[in-house]
Structure formats: structure tokens, C-alpha cells
Amino acid sequence: MRRAPRDTEATSRSVTRRALFMGGCMAAMVAALGARMRFIGVEQADEFRLLAEENRVSIRLIPPARGLIQDRNGKLIAGNEQNYRVVITRENAGKTDAEVEEVLNRLSHIIPMTAADLADAMKELNPRVNSAFVPITVAERLDWDDFSKVAINAPALPGVTPESGLSRLYPRDFDFAHIVGYVGPVSEKDLEELRTKQQETGESIDPLLMIPKFQIGKIGVEKWMEDTLRGTAGTKRIEVNHVGRVMRELDRAEGLKGKDLRLTIDADVQNFVQARLGEESAACVVMDVNNGDIIAAVSSPSFDPNLFVRGISSADYAALTEHDHRPLANKVVQGAYPPGSTFKMVTALSALEAGVIDENTAVHCPGYIEMGGIRFNCWKRGGHGSVNLKRGLSESCDVFFYDVGQRVGIDKMAETGRSLGLGIRHDLPMSAISEGKMPNKAWKQERYGQAWVIGDTINASIGQGYVLATPLQLAVMASRIASGKQVAPRIIHSVNDIEVPIAEGEGLGVDGSKLRAVQMGMYEVVNGPHGTGRGSRIADDTMQMCGKSGTAQVRNFSDAEKRSGATKNEALPWRLRDHALFVGFAPANAPRYAVSVVVEHGGGGSAVAGPIARDALLRALTGGIPPLTAYPADQRGTIESRMNDLRLRLPDGSQPAASKV
């Protein structure tokens, strides 16, 4: 825009006036700032110098004691033990790497430290890895002698502080590795997750997690109840002198101890079942049928979680990951298996409910059925003849269920399966909980883009094909059949002695007589004269067991193999043998506990899984080692020697050192 020079001069003068005025204001502010500097730096200096010059004030977080985890009777499962350790603070140890290394060297003459430990410590002490003021733990779990030696030699070890703290201890090591899990140092990945969470929710990250090597739950209850167990950090203000020695504590705000958890698990039953499973690759769940309390949940083989707390060696870790029985997996919730014949209760109940059969409906079993040119065999080659529901269950006649399954259809079966707890995720504080699989027509269409065919229904009716269930789900199924209520599993009994409410199970909505028909079938399985599970019956009339065995094929056999007899389990490599399953509950007349057992590649369900289920139920029912009188007379000899061989924890001091809290 064109302007006359005179106008321009005028506006320029106006800007100049205003600029000078603004300059004046700035000068006033600068003068105020300068005065403030003088006030703080010169006039108040003495006061601050006292605080800062000789003695520096420093703030340390006080890590809270982690909450304890106990079993339902108050027995300690996860506690804290006194841990003597040595920490180094870089800024006090020396200015240069050489000086720090010299300090570490001297330290390594006093306490046992390997070259690798030294290298690790140097790496951690790099100011770019951790700030120079952060105390780095260089040695842990020292005995009292070594610990005192470090304390005595403190003058020669600048920056080195002997400290005592708490570290996690699992006195019942192997028994609870999968349920309780373990703690470990906060990793970069954990922090990354927390930061994402922080950005999403605006929750700030607990400063405790910034402490190097702070221990948080990594899996299991320790992980999923982390916020409850951790507690709140306290802080203390301390005065340290110019070399970093703590002179005195100025004040302290105590943190809050983590909350104690009480589980529904009975540690002794858990231990018994763990020992009973031995080295099998197996899982077993014992559950209260009335309130869903999980009394034992065992995955075998197990591992020692204390190894992870202390820092597992790569050799030990490799041994665990490469073991073909997968000790690290929590098979109770992570293992999804074809339920095999244990699924027949679902088929039966849905058929009864749909009204397509009643208790007396009879099906003729010639040993096979043919459908679309494919032959589906019954396990009994000769056939069962005329079979009704009770006989179908007790002798596990496949043809009966092939027929009944077709009549009721997969969608109804899936509905019943879901109401019994299959194919749905049961929420427990555990990692990688599997949903299992309860297929229906829509699912197959969506998953494979194929229509459901009748052969799929036939397979599903005996728990093969697409159907998958976890041991936990099988236990829930048994509980719901036993109680007629929709019980939901519960593992946290109480937090700081405040009981976690029990999800009040609604009724299943099944007619009582129909449920009883299925229960009667399960009773016959174990107690009937031709029952497949007769070998696992309980002789004590007050504790009789109902159950159902299952043997799930892991692979399909060609006709040639079938003819040559290569399908015999003993002839197969371990990985190809059948899974052995058993579900049950007892006492038959007034059910208290349900059980599920899966032995991977164990062979026959009735021969392998049934006896384990019986032992577990008896252990839970009797509250002690099952008395021999509970077993049929002809088995007592073998049972006795087996019981004697079990490596159980003794109630006295034969366990690992009790933890000190």
C-alpha cells in the first residue's frame, strides 16, 4: 500500500515511542529478576548454604513390602525374605570409568563376583544407561559375613553402600509356579506398555517402577494383581555429606505395604496333586461345585519360580523352554484339548433339553455308523447292541452319541456347551487364558468359509473335531453338572482379609430330572458293573464318585495303520499317543468337589486320568492323605505303595526355609 513519506515518518515515530515504552517495561522486569537473584543468591544465601553446601539433601524412595500371598488356610505361598545386597552410586564412586572400575575391582576381592558380574555392573553404571545418582545393585543375596565385610571396608569403597531389603520368596516353589507366577525386574517392554497406558488413560507411572531392577509381577497372580500387591512408595529425605555418606534422615513419609492376598487354593491339596501328576505332562483342577472356589489347579511338570526371581541362567531357561512337556505353560488355562468322551454329557444334556430323546430312548449300536460313504466307528468294534442314555454314558458308546448328536444338531449342542462353561473365557488372574472352542455353524462359515457338514456334527458329538476345552473349562462343566448352577471359578479368596464376593451362580435353567439323568449316567460310568471308569470307583459309600473318562485322538490314522494295529498307544511315539481325560465330582449324593484331569498323550482316560481324579477328589474330601478304606479292596496294595512313593511336603521343617517378613 502506498503511503506518503510523511505518514510513514509519523507511524514510525509512534512505533518508536511504543517500543521505548515496552523496552522500559522489560527493563523493569529484568531489574526485578536481578533483584530476586540477589535476594536468593546473596541475602538468603546463608540459609540455603546451610542446607546445601556441606550436606546435600537427597530424596530416596522407600520401596514398600510386597503383599503376601497365602492359601485358603493362611499358609504362605509368596513372601518376602531379607536380602543383603550391595549397591553402587556412580557419582560417588568416581569421576572416570577407570576409578569406578577400580572400586568394583576392590569389591570383587571382598565378595564373590565373576568377571561377567563386573562387566554387567560397569554397563549399568554407564551414565548414559542410568543417571549417575541412581544406586545400582551389583551383588545380591549375600550372606551376613560378606555383607559385614563390605560394611567394614566402606572407607576404601567410595559410592558402595551395603543395603538390606526385601526380595520375593516362594517357599512352596514348584507347587504354585503357574498360578502365582513370579516377579522380575521391570523391563524396557514393561515400561513401554506402561507409557502407552499412561497416554491412553492419563494415569501416571508409579515412580517405584523407575528404580532399576524393581521387581514386579511377570505372570500369574503376581502379574494380574500387581497393583494390589505392590503397595505405595514411601519417601525419605536424607542429608548426605560431600562424599555421599548418609548423615541423617530429615523426614520420612512411610509408604503403604502391598495388600495381602488369600487364594482359594488349598496348598496341601495342591501339593498332593502336583506330586500325584509327577512328571507327566498333565493338568488337574479341583473345584468347589457350590461356590466355584478353585481348591487346586495344577499344571505339570512345573518349575521353580525362585529361579526367575534370582535371575535364571540361560542354561536353566533353555532347559525349561526346550523341554517337550512344556513346563512353563500353564496347561490349566492355556492348554486347549479335544475333550473326547468327556463331552458326551453336553451332547446328552442338549438332546434331553431339546426333547429329541428321553432317558429310555434306545439306539442300536452295530459298532459303526455310515454317513455319506464314511464310516464312523464306535470304540467297541463288535458294537454295544441296544443302548439307552445310561448305558451310552457308562459304556461310552460312540454310536449312541453319533445318532443323538445328529438329532439335536450342532447349534443346540454349542448352546448347551456354552452354558456349561465350554468355549467361553473364564476370567482368572492368569496369563494367556484360552477360550477353548465351542464351534457352531456360523463359526465354521466365518472361520473357514465352509458350510458345516453332518460329519462335523458326528465328530463334535463325541468331543472330537473342532471342539476344544481347557482343563479349567472341563472342571467348570463338571461343577455345573453337579450343582445345576452356573458357578464361576474364583481363585482370589480375599484381599487384606476382605473377602472377594462370590459370583452367585444362577441356575442352569435345566429341568432337574434331565440333569439327574446325566448325573445317573456319570454315576454308572464309575460304579456300574460295566462302567468304563469302574477301576476308579470309590469304595466308601459316603464319598462315591460320578465321572466320565475321555480318550482324545491326537491324530488321524490311515486304514492301513488301523489294520496293522499301529494304533495301539504303546506302539506309538509319545507325541502321537492319545490324551487321557477324566471329569468327575463327589460325593455322588451331595456333590462338593468337581475335578478334571488331562494327561497329555497319557493313553486311555479311564486307565490313566481316572485314578488321578479319584485321588485328587479324595484328598480334597478327606482333608488328608486318602485312607486306604476308600479304595476297592483289590486295589489297596498298589494304592498303598503309590501313596508311599509320593514326594509330598511335610508339614514340619522339611520345606525350604520359612520366609521372614
Add this chain to the structure above:
Amino acid sequence: MSFLEYRLKLAPSGIAKVFYINWALILVLTAIAAIGWLMLYSIAGGDMDTWALPQIKRFGMGLGLLFFVAFIPIWFWRSMSGVSYLVAMLLLLVVHFFGTVGMGAQRWIDLGFMRLQPSELMKVTLVMILAAYYDWLDDKKVSRPLWVVIPVALILLPTYFVLKQPNLGTSMMLVLGGAGVMFAAGVSLWYFGAVAALGGGGLAAVIMSEGTPWQVLHDYQYKRIHTFLDPSADPLGTGYNIIQAKIALGSGGWAGKGFMQGTQSRLNFLPEKHTDFIFTTLGEEFGFIGAISLLALYTLVLVFCIIAAIQNKDRFSQLLIIGVAMNFFLYLAVNLAMVMGMAPVVGVPLPLLSYGGSATLVILLAFGLVQSAIVHRPR
């Protein structure tokens, strides 16, 4: 054709421009930055690589940018002010809309070698567009309500998005920086009086609305205000920064503890010791003398700018220089006041001293514009 273009033939051209650059100003800026490098070196415990070296590299880059900008005629920059405002606004919107969805709650755009905060860039482009606006506007209209509404809208639009980030410090600086340009342009003092009165009332409303469902600020921002009012109420929590900062400054005394001898400020519990609270290290290690010297250098920068503004007869150049000076002043005044406990902690860096890429580059870019105005001023 403005006055500037009218006398175009008198502006220096080519390599001769080098002689017209205000070298003293560049020297002072470099001196301030160099103090920053010393402090960063000291805070890292005598390590160059942690903070000092990257900061030196950024300053070098910024200096290159400064010269590049300075050599391009100021009338080109004036013609670019609308475009640059739009670009900065666009970046601000990108951060606003995609920042929450794609990149988490972020204030910056990742350029790979550095993180660019559009809000920092906006400080400069806002000054540019306001200067260009008043250069274009007939002098007699500046105080008419309609012509006042436009620049206010130009200021408040980016401020809204910065406030939403949320970044209280920067949005405050945008408003005050813009108001500075408007003031210099000659907008009637009545407007400023009225806004000051309204602002006072607004502040009262902000403070009184705390705890009610319609509270204006975030909880953490209220917490900062409370902490400012009484830092010792919560010595282990939020008040900690201010107390520690004061102890560090105070323990320096007259002459300080000496380079690398500071203990208090390296005590690490100042989480932003290398960024917003870097002044505390200076105060501790070089004492009152060091602190007041830095303040003198800063004052020198402001004096240079005001002289350059007065000497210049081109309206755009004048307003631009004043706007840049105003922003520079706001940076240092807010930061120093905050560190010394005279203002709440709002997270404004100390210009050229604090560790950080965006602020340093933008400040040097702004001084590039100032130099361009100086070089190409009508003589």
C-alpha cells in the same frame, strides 16, 4: 509500493550484505548458547555426548538457518508471512487431530533428526503475520474495533489449539507476544486496559472454578498454581522442584561453587535440570555474578533489538523486530521467574540455554528475520 521498496536501490546486495549484519548481536547470542553448553556439560557430570554435543550441533544448524534467512530480503519474508502462518496453523492442526489418534498425545511432529513443535514455530509466524497486517493496514484504522478483531482472531486461533494440547506456557506466550506487536503498532491503550481488567476477572474465575464440574484448567495445572503459592506445603511432591531450585540458586552465593563443583543441582531430583531448570546449575556453580552476567547478556540482546527497531523506518521490519524481542523476553522472564519462585511452573525453556531442538532453532530463525530486517533496512 511501500516506503521500503521505494528506496530499494539503497539496500545492500550480494556478498556486501555480510557487512551489514549485526555481528555484535550474533556474538551475544553465541555467548549465551556457549554458557548453555558449559552447563549441559557440567550437568551430565563432565560428559559432552549426553547433552552438550547435540545442543552444539543444533545451534550450528540454527546459525546456518539464521544466515540463510538473513540474506534473503525482508520484503520476501513479508510476502511469505501469510503462507507461513497457514503452514504453522496446518501443522498445529495435524498435531491436534492426528496427535491423539496416531501418535499418542504428542505436541510435536517427528522429523527424524529432531522433533518439531508447531507451537514454537507459531510464535514466529504469528509475529510475522501481525507485523505484515499492520504494515498493510492504514495507520488511522488500527484502533477501530473491526480492525482490532482481526489480529485478535489471528492470535486466539492458534492459542486455542495450543491450550488444548495442553500447553499453558506456550499459549500464554502466544497471547502476550501477539499483544506486544499490537501494542507496538499503536492500538489504543484503552483496549489493553480493558483486556487487563477482563483478564484479572478471568483469572479469578479460573481459580474459583477449581473443583467445580466446569473447572477451566486441568488438575495438574491447578496443582502447579497451589505449589507456586506455597511450595513448602508439599515438599516431597510437586513443591519439590521449586524448593530444590531455590536451594541450588541460594547455595551458590556471590561467586558460586565453581565450574563442575555444583552438587545441589546435579542432585537429580530436578527432573528438568537440563531443560527448564538449567538456570539453577548456573546459579549454583557461578553464583550471583554468573547469574547476573547472563541476565546482562539477555538484556543486551533486547537492547540491540530495540535499537534496531527504532533505527528501522520500515513498519513491517520494526514490528517484526519488536515482536521477536517480545517473545525472547517472555521466554526468559517467564522461565527465570518460574525458577526463582516468582511464577508458577509452566514449562517454558530458558532461551538458547535449555536443552531442546525446537526452541533453539525457532529462536535462531527469528533472529535470522531480525538480521534480514537490519541488513535490508532502507538507508
